[in-house]
Amino acid sequence: MxxxxxxxxxxxxxxxxxxxxxxxxxxxxxxxxxxxxxxxSTISYSTNVRPILEQQCYSCHSGSRPSGNIPMGTHIADKALATNGQLYGTINHASGYSPMPEGEAKMDDCSIAKIKKWVDAGSPNN
Ligand code: HEC
Structure with missing residues (x-):
């Protein structure tokens, strides 16, 4: 027993x-x-990251007068935000950053995880 x-x-x-x-x-x-x-898998700027940003950020952050004077929409501009921490800080609603997308719910976890992986990889133009 x-x-x-x-x-x-x-x-x-x-x-x-x-x-x-x-x-x-x-x-x-x-x-x-x-x-x-x-x-x-490897995260690509053009197939994974850009479509998310295009849908959730570029409407306000592009054109001649981008919101907050923060232009987005080119690899150079998006990489600059990735490198200085603003991209991940704002989408992850970290303290010290304005939560983005402004006035909207936080992005889904999968999109945030993909963007983070791209940022951590050095935000390549791939
Ligand atoms: C509805 C319009 C709108 C959308 C959509 C939007 N933003 Fe913003 N964003 C603003 C405005 C207005 C400001 C300036 C005021 C502020 O900082 O809150 C701003 C400021 C910022 C800043 C500078 C503030 C900081 O704390 O660093 C960053 C970076 C930024 N946005 C990134 C993004 C990203 C990334 C997305 C997409 C996930 C996004 N925004 C979507 C309107 C928008």
Missing amino acids: KKTISRIAIMLGISCFLYSCYYDKADILYNHGGAVCDTV
Whole structure:
């Protein structure tokens, strides 16, 4: 009887361990809706980052009078914000930065994770 109980305990222990590993991985690959969030592959400015910024930032931050006098929309301009910390600070609603996009909900976690990865990689023009 004692042996059976300890076997069950070990099995439970192992399955809890496997279960938590499964969820660790799931955190990387999925976001809330269950949609796949791939931050493992290389993040490209033109195919991953730019479309997000285009949708959520350029409407205010481009043209002859960009909001806050912060121009965006070219790789050079976007990289400058990435390098000085303003891009990640504003989208992540970090203290000391104005939360962006202004007047809107925080960007989804997957978009923030992709942009962060691009910033950390040195914001290449890829
Ligand atoms: C609806 C218009 C609007 C949108 C959309 C918008 N911004 Fe802004 N942004 C502003 C205004 C207005 C300011 C200047 C006032 C302020 O700082 O809050 C500003 C300021 C900023 C600043 C300088 C302030 C700081 O704390 O560094 C940055 C950087 C910035 N925006 C980045 C972004 C990014 C990145 C996005 C897209 C995720 C975005 N903005 C979307 C209107 C907008």
